[in-house]
Amino acid sequence: MTRVLHIITGLGRGGAERQLLDVVRHTAGLVDHEVAVLTPPGPVAAALRDHGVPVHEVGMRGNRDLAALPRLVRLIRAGGYDVVHTHLYRACVFGRIAARMAGVRTIVATEHSLGHGHIEGRATTAAVRMLYTATERLGTLTVAVSPTVAERLCGWGVPPDRITVIPNGLDADAFAFHAERRARVRARLGLDPDAFVFGAVGRLVPTKRFDLLIRAFAYLDDGLLLIVGDGPQRAALQRLADGCGAAGRTMFAGDTGHVPDMLSAMDVLAAPSEQETFGLSVIEGLAAGLPVLYTACPALDDLPSGMVPPQARHVPTGLGAWRAALALCLSQGPTRWPPPEAVQHYDIRVHAKALAELYETHRHRPGNRAQAAGAPRQYERAENAGL
Structure with missing residues (x-):
């Protein structure tokens, strides 16, 4: 079973946090999930633990708390994870760096909240954009939650062959x-x-x-x-x-x-x-x-x-x-x-199964490169995914 560590900025009741919880619920038996939360955990942490998912608290005090990075590296090394999957801006930046330092070969990020001129409701300054795109290159690929987000990522300079579209899902x-x-x-x-x-x-x-x-x-x-x-x-x-x-x-x-x-x-x-x-x-x-x-x-x-x-x-x-x-x-x-x-x-079962298959495919892919150059890859619909 693929061992995955999800790194997320917080565990409040936002859309990204609820999507993570739903994916964990619907991949039980397919993926061994653990979660690392950078900031003090919110109510979704309790829900994850109720489902038997370990939640590790990194204790990051702010965007510039660099002391959190070595703690995250130690956590990743100790866990022996096959995949690190990051969610939300701060977790993507710190998580991809930490995963690379810890020697993880498959690093996935999901882009939940990239808009025109803002990310997660905050302005996308030149510095924000530069840091995002620089750390994106440390990963294996980025999951966009819609073709619209995939287009925005391409506009930021992320190569299309490093993007996979797996839409959000719901029960x-x-x-x-x-x-x-x-x-x-x-x-x-x-x-x-x-x-x-x-x-x-x-x-x-x-x-x-x-x-x-x-x-x-x-x-x-x-x-x-x-x-x-x-x-x-x-x-x-x-x-x-x-x-x-x-x-x-x-x-x-x-x-x-x-x-x-x-x-x-x-x-x-x-x-x-x-x-x-x-x-x-x-x-x-x-x-x-x-x-x-x-x-x-x-x-x-x-x-x-x-x-x-x-x-x-x-x-x-x-x-x-x-x-x-x-x-x-x-x-x-x-x-x-x-x-x-x-x-x-937008059945969550399709979303979850597509992610489980993505983890399994990329952990075994030599060099863990994204698919051949071209347009961002689309997920398979339910009728083609065995559901």
């Missing part, structure tokens, strides 16, 4: 709608069982454009707005809701860790972000049977022709467009849809 069953759960969650949140609830899920950072959503929602005469997530913009968004008269109808639920529950309480999912690396919350909303309004979603853009479901509506950025879209949903009333084919297209 559709976990998001399936149940009326009993909806009633229970609304009661717990103190929401009127008959209220029309607009919802949004994500980290509260400027790139998600929750400010635009709040402004558009404030023009409606009815309905509630439920915002799920946390981040540095929370206080500013609360002030905005106060200032535009939406405070009494806007709830900030925080980082609950129960996204399927929160989706069950909503009637529409709104995703106004102008750029995304994948758009996982949109696919999760569709899995929960919700109509979805979105501005950017590579996961839908990359679907085969004709597979984008009618309940997913593209809304151009801008206050007027979002006001009109929200008002139309409110006038139509609550509607629940069966999960579309697009949800099954």
Whole structure:
């Protein structure tokens, strides 16, 4: 069995952390996973340990804590890992250096959060870009979570033959709608069982454009707005809701860790972000049977022709467009849809199996070079992967 050490910056409830947990769950018996977390562990660490996965705490105190590097090298050497797999910017930089110093031959990175002009919600300065691309050369290959991310990596100078596209995945069953759960969650949140609830899920950072959503929602005469997530913009968004008269109808639920529950309480999912690396919350909303309004979603853009479901509506950025879209949903009333084919297209089992096969292939490849030069390699669909 392939022994893999995942190195990740933190283990909060972000998309990258949840993807790591889901991959571990769905490759049990195929891969022997361990996880090293650079910063103090969050709630996903406990979930990993509940699944029998050792979690090593590196205790890194900041981006320039170079003392963490030798600790990481010692951990990797002691573990005898076949593969080191890094996630998120800081872990990719330190993890690839440490893995190379420790003599690991197969070093994989997943790029979860590379946008235009930002990475993980932070500006991509010249120094950030230089450090990223320099350490990328120390690895074997980089996994992009969408063709959109692969294009951005190529734009940064990463050779296409060093990129493999394996999209994010989700467990559709976990998001399936149940009326009993909806009633229970609304009661717990103190929401009127008959209220029309607009919802949004994500980290509260400027790139998600929750400010635009709040402004558009404030023009409606009815309905509630439920915002799920946390981040540095929370206080500013609360002030905005106060200032535009939406405070009494806007709830900030925080980082609950129960996204399927929160989706069950909503009637529409709104995703106004102008750029995304994948758009996982949109696919999760569709899995929960919700109509979805979105501005950017590579996961839908990359679907085969004709597979984008009618309940997913593209809304151009801008206050007027979002006001009109929200008002139309409110006038139509609550509607629940069966999960579309697009949800099954991103089955987590396919994602996990593709990663397990990637580990096995590259640990045995002479020199551990990426595939022959050309376009980034695409993962195999479920119908071709034996699932």
